[in-house]
Amino acid sequence: MADVFRQYCHNSPTRRCMWVNGALIIGAGPSGLAVGACLKDRGVPFILLERSDCIASLWQNKTYDRLKLHLPKQFCQLPKLPFPDHFPEYPSKKQFIDYLESYAQHFDLKPRFNETVHCVSYDKTCNLWRVKTVVMKNGAELEYICQWLVVATGENSESVIPEIEGLEEFGLSRSVRHSCEYKSGEEFSGKKVLVVGCGNSGMEICLDLCLHNAFPTIVVRNSVHVLPREVMGKSTFEIAVMLLKWMPVWVVDKVLLVVAWLVLGNISKYGIRRPLVGPMELKNREGKTPVLDTGALEKIKNGDIKVVPGIKRFFAGKVELVNGQSIDIDSVILATGYRSNVPSWFQESEFFAKNGYPKKPFPNGWKGEAGLYAVGFTRRGLSGATVDAVRIAEDIAKVWREETKQAKQFSACHRRCISQV
Ligand SMILES: Cc1cc2nc3c(=O)[nH]c(=O)nc-3n(C[C@H](O)[C@H](O)[C@H](O)COP(=O)(O)OP(=O)(O)OC[C@H]3O[C@@H](n4cnc5c(N)ncnc54)[C@H](O)[C@@H]3O)c2cc1C
Numbered sequence: 001m002a003d004v005f006r007q008y009c010h011n012s013p014t015r016r017c018m019w020v021n022g023a024l025i026i027g028a029g030p031s032g033l034a035v036g037a038c039l040k041d042r043g044v045p046f047i048l049l050e051r052s053d054c055i056a057s058l059w060q061n062k063t064y065d066r067l068k069l070h071l072p073k074q075f076c077q078l079p080k081l082p083f084p085d086h087f088p089e090y091p092s093k094k095q096f097i098d099y100l101e102s103y104a105q106h107f108d109l110k111p112r113f114n115e116t117v118h119c120v121s122y123d124k125t126c127n128l129w130r131v132k133t134v135v136m137k138n139g140a141e142l143e144y145i146c147q148w149l150v151v152a153t154g155e156n157s158e159s160v161i162p163e164i165e166g167l168e169e170f171g172l173s174r175s176v177r178h179s180c181e182y183k184s185g186e187e188f189s190g191k192k193v194l195v196v197g198c199g200n201s202g203m204e205i206c207l208d209l210c211l212h213n214a215f216p217t218i219v220v221r222n223s224v225h226v227l228p229r230e231v232m233g234k235s236t237f238e239i240a241v242m243l244l245k246w247m248p249v250w251v252v253d254k255v256l257l258v259v260a261w262l263v264l265g266n267i268s269k270y271g272i273r274r275p276l277v278g279p280m281e282l283k284n285r286e287g288k289t290p291v292l293d294t295g296a297l298e299k300i301k302n303g304d305i306k307v308v309p310g311i312k313r314f315f316a317g318k319v320e321l322v323n324g325q326s327i328d329i330d331s332v333i334l335a336t337g338y339r340s341n342v343p344s345w346f347q348e349s350e351f352f353a354k355n356g357y358p359k360k361p362f363p364n365g366w367k368g369e370a371g372l373y374a375v376g377f378t379r380r381g382l383s384g385a386t387v388d389a390v391r392i393a394e395d396i397a398k399v400w401r402e403e404t405k406q407a408k409q410f411s412a413c414h415r416r417c418i419s420q421v
């Protein structure tokens with residue numbers, strides 16, 4: 001994929017070139033929409049580009065039916081428009097998408113859909129960003145030139161597909177798919193399903209499979225924190241956030257682990273070991289999200305979900321595990337996570353690290369040099385994206401106001417644009 005992108009990076013004689021009046025935002029997920037809304041609010045024009053044919057494509061196209069927000073609603077709403085009062089504590093996927101649609105409508109956000117950014121570079125001769133795109137429907141190539149560039153393509157823009165010996169051959173006769181292609185357990189009824197990966201996706205998919213009379217086995221190759229989503233009716237995450245205002249993170253982690261032990265018991269006897277670093281510290285340090293349990297653990301305890309260690313290799317209809325055990329399986333679901341796709345289209349960047357995240361960690365990763373910004377790479381979900389979006393819009397608006405004032409003073413409209421916002 002990256003090579004295809006690089007190929008496109010060469011100048012094409014047919015490429016249409018457009019000057020952007022204001023900012024260019026890449027990605028119309030919650031992060032891009034939030035920046036758009038905040039810029040609208042401050043009167044700064046922008047163009048919003050989206051590779052897919054809808055807003056929030058991760059939520060609309062790449063998530064399973066039973067998904068709900070796993071943090072309470074106050075941590076998941078975007079700036080300047082709260083969730084409707086009647087929303088439950090944990091809104092469903094449909095409710096969240098409805099909210100995002102009405103958010104886009106409320107702020108009159110009109111992304112340019114089906115346009116994929118494949119190359120970004122900084123032009124030192126004019127101190128502007130050059131953003132090359134391909135229109136997916138007809139292959140047309142466009143180039144945008146802008147002063148402010150906001151990267152909002154997300155932490156989940158590419159699926160991680162591990163290379164495991166024999167997996168390709170296994171897939172020739174049986175179904176293998178990433179968790180982003182899983183909708184419901186209905187089609188797996190009566191089937192033996194191997195779910196690879198024990199994050200929130202893997203655990204919830206196992207639960208969903210159980211509820212549809214399938215037989216899931218989950219691969220847990222490493223240590224992982226599992227916390228109850230709630231303790232005595234109160235969100236564990238909310239408790240942690242509250243405690244973090246008063247105590248250092250390691251103390252909060254100790255409290256969480258005691259609470260988890262009281263509610264869930266000793267889970268190591270089911271094959272789930274805890275990392276040495278506490279859940280919140282691990283999330284902050286490495287971005288590894290603890291599993292917030294919504295019922296899968298109960299199914300592990302009663303044996304409906306089997307837990308196995310890492311995979312050695314696949315054979316036809318079988319998997320061999322690192323402990324030498326071999327089990328028969330009908331299907332594989334790779335709940336192996338996601339990565340940022342930034343490295344495939346943003347080369348030679350001082351700002352982004354090799355893994356496609358800003359080099360500076362939260363709360364300093366939102367602003368780079370020369371009008372470059374990143375939103376939603378905080379490893380703090382939607383609440384992190386909201387913090388970034390507000391800061392970015394404020395920062396851009398400050399310069400915008402100044403420049404617009406100057407332009408008026410000299411009555412020279414140097415902002416006349418070729419493109420229409
Ligand atoms: C299953 C699941 C459940 C989650 N649940 C929660 C939760 O409950 N609470 C929470 O806080 N967080 C949750 N998250 C984290 C998630 O990161 C956020 O919910 C949110 O989607 C992040 O928004 P975003 O706009 O940064 O990224 P995304 O939603 O991924 O949006 C990025 C957009 O950029 C577009 N794009 C990517 N590359 C290009 C390109 N080259 N050119 C043009 N467009 C491009 C994509 O098509 C996409 O629409 C969840 C994540 C997953 C996978």
Ligand SMILES: NC(=O)C1=CN([C@@H]2O[C@H](COP(=O)(O)OP(=O)(O)OC[C@H]3O[C@@H](n4cnc5c(N)ncnc54)[C@H](OP(=O)(O)O)[C@@H]3O)[C@@H](O)[C@H]2O)C=CC1
Binds near residue numbers: 198201
């Ligand atoms: N609202 C909600 O309820 C939900 C929220 N989410 C969020 O979406 C994001 C992505 O979650 P998720 O999709 O679960 O991804 P994660 O990255 O959180 O988890 C991926 C898991 O796959 C494992 N893994 C990767 N490669 C292999 C391999 N080759 N063999 C065995 N195991 C492997 C990883 O283990 P290792 O640690 O060993 O690398 C890890 O446990 C998270 O932030 C999560 O919180 C997801 C689902 C539901």
Ligand SMILES: O=C(O)C(=O)Cc1c[nH]c2ccccc12
Binds near residue numbers: 290382
């Ligand atoms: O679901 C996600 O991806 C999130 O990042 C939400 C989130 C932010 N901080 C956390 C700490 C514990 C569990 C979930 C989250």
